[in-house]
Amino acid sequence: MSPGPRQDDNPGGADAGGLAPRRAVRPRDAASLILWRQGARGIEILMGRRHHNLRFMPGVLVFPGGRVDPDDHRARPLSPLPAETRRLLEISATPPRATALAYCALRELHEEAGLVVGEMEGDRLRPDFAPLSYLTRAITPADRPMRFHARFLIAEAHHAKGEIKGSGELEEIRYFALTELHEQPVAKITAMILAEFEAWLATPAEDRDRRQFTRIQGRDSRLPERRRS
Structure with a gap:
């Protein structure tokens, strides 16, 4: 018998339900991938x-993603992280953790949607x-009783190989048009991430690495990100 859907993994919604904790809960490192295309x-x-x-937020749309697992530190990438992507991840993570976060995003894409950015060696992803x-x-x-410190990465869909095939963790996995998403149920944090993505998309490609990056903290605080030199 296959296990039921994981309720405590995806940072797009499972972190907000339940009773308030008696003491502060440390956020779990997590990563999600925004895979996009021109359709x-x-x-x-x-x-x-x-x-x-699910008891909390049933039917809500989320990006593929989840928490970092210990094995994510054993990534054997086919190519290194782009310098600017690594630098931005390392604002809030050590260099090994930054690599693990990137691996986590691609691993979760494969586990939840069946798509591969990289190659498979047996049952192990080489990202x-x-x-x-x-x-x-x-x-x-x-x-919140369950907390995530989630990093959101972006990749164009043509880099992903395979056919979309859900694992049971999410239902109705497909490409949704941005215009369609305004009519779909999404969590407030997901709507904020989508707004960030639309702003990124509207920025000329040559200027994207120089834009003011932000972080989202708490319920709706959008704070400027301080870059490390």
Whole structure:
């Protein structure tokens, strides 16, 4: 018998339900990937729907993603992280953790959607980090019983190989048009991430690495990110 859907992993929604903790909970490092393409309906983003049998936020759309696992530190990438992507990840992570976060985003894409950015060696992913760009990070409010410190990365869909095939963690995994998402149920944090992505998309490609990066902290605070030199 296959296990049921994981309710405590995806940072796009599972972090906000339940009773408030008696003491502050340390956020778990997590990563999500925004896989996008130019489609017939304009810009489209790969998302999945949280199971309707979940107690919290059933049917809400989230990006593929989840928490960092210990094995994510054993990544053997086919290509290194782009310098700017690494630098931005390292604002809030050590160099080994930055690599693990990037691996986590691609591993979760494979586990939740069946798509591969890189190559498979047996059942182990060898990631291709070259297509990854950094978007933002978000930290769950301190009064939540489960918290995530999630980093959101971006890649164009043509870098992903395979056919979309869900693992049971998410339902209805497909490309949703940005215009369609305004009519779909999404968490407030997801809507904020989508707004960040639209701003990134509207910025000329040559200027994206020089834009003012932000982090999202608490319920709705958008704070300027301080870059390390």
